[in-house]
Each structure stands twice: as structure tokens, then as C-alpha cells.
Amino acid sequence: xxxxxxxxxxxxxxxxxxxxxxxxxxxxxxxxxxxxxxxxxxxxxxxxxxxxxxxxxxxxxxxxxxxxxxxxxxxxxxxxxxxxxxxxxxxxxxxxxxxxxxxxxxxxxxxxxxxxxxxxxxxxxxxxxxxxxxxxxxxxxxxxxxxxxxxxxxxxxxxxxxxx
Numbered sequence: 047x048x049x050x051x052x053x054x055x056x057x058x059x060x061x062x063x064x065x066x067x068x069x070x071x072x073x074x075x076x077x078x079x080x081x082x083x084x085x086x087x088x089x090x091x092x093x094x095x096x097x098x099x100x101x102x103x104x105x106x107x108x109x110x111x112x113x114x115x116x117x118x119x120x121x122x123x124x125x126x127x128x129x130x131x132x133x134x135x136x137x138x139x140x141x142x143x144x145x146x147x148x149x150x151x152x153x154x155x156x157x158x159x160x161x162x163x164x165x166x167x168x169x170x171x172x173x174x175x176x177x178x179x180x181x182x183x184x185x186x187x188x189x190x191x192x193x194x195x196x197x198x199x200x201x202x203x204x205x206x207x208x209x210x
Contacts, residue, residue, distance in 0.1 A: 089102060102126050139166050147188065
């Protein structure tokens with residue numbers, strides 16, 4: 047056996063460092079496999095004539111992670127959070143990598159509250175409307191102004207019968 051190989055295996059510290067380096071390289075090489083856009087469902091909706099691809103967060107895990115698993119979203123993308131009950135649903139920017147606009151909707155899909163330009167640096171601030179909501183939509187920042195969305199506007203979507 048080669049003398050270098052023998053010394054390598056005897057030096058456990060060096061073996062640990064090299065193994066750790068290999069694990070880190072493999073992780074960063076394949077991280078997109080583990081952190082892809084894996085949401086339970088996707089669909090589309092139309093807002094003021096613009097087709098928006100919607101990632102649906104309708105369970106506890108997807109609602110908790112939200113858009114934080116993404117590096118960015120496109121101009122025509124959003125995430126729709128569908129809750130089980132009408133309540134005071136709060137949001138924060140934990141682990142977010144980009145700024146967003148957020149709107150809260152009641153059970154009639156009427157806009158009841160908005161937060162423009164929520165930034166990752168805002169964490170740990172919490173955004174919570176003073177009225178109860180059933181749905182929340184997150185868009186890239188400035189979407190609300192560019193599409194003239196106002197409190198009181200109604201949005202229309204009906205993805206399938208399981209949603210209220």
C-alpha cells in the first residue's frame with residue numbers, strides 16, 4: 047500500500063476534514079434537488095388581466111416554509127396560502143431571500159389588508175391584519191402598486207372543490 051494512503055488513514059483529523067469537505071461540495075452541488083419548488087399544488091389565476099402562476103400552500107408544512115425556500119419569484123408568480131379557518135393569520139420574513147408584497151383576503155376573497163415591500167431585513171417583525179382572513183397571497187415586491195390592487199377589491203379563483 048502506498049505510504050501516503052497509510053498516513054492518510056492514520057491521521058483521523060485529516061480524514062475528517064476531507065470527508066467534511068466532500069459532504070459540503072456534494073450538498074451544494076445537489077441542493078436544488080432538495081430545495082426545489084416542491085409545493086403540494088400549483089395553479090394559475092388572473093389578476094387585472096394578468097395570468098399569475100400560483101404555488102398553493104394549503105398544509106402546515108408548506109404554509110410554514112412559504113416562499114422562503116426560493117431564491118426569487120418571477121413577475122407572474124405568487125404563493126396562495128389557504129387556511130383551514132378564518133383567523134388572524136400573521137406572517138414574518140424569516141429565512142426570506144427577497145422582498146415581497148402581501149395581501150390578506152377574507153372568505154369572500156376580498157382584499158382586507160396589505161403589506162407592501164416586506165423585506166428580509168424586517169425579520170423578526172410580524173405582519174398581522176386587524177381583521178380575520180382565510181387566504182393570503184404573496185407576490186414579488188411592487189406587485190400591488192403595479193397592478194393597482196386596493197383594499198376592498200375582490201379576487202376570483204376556484205382551483206378545485208376542496209377549497210372554500
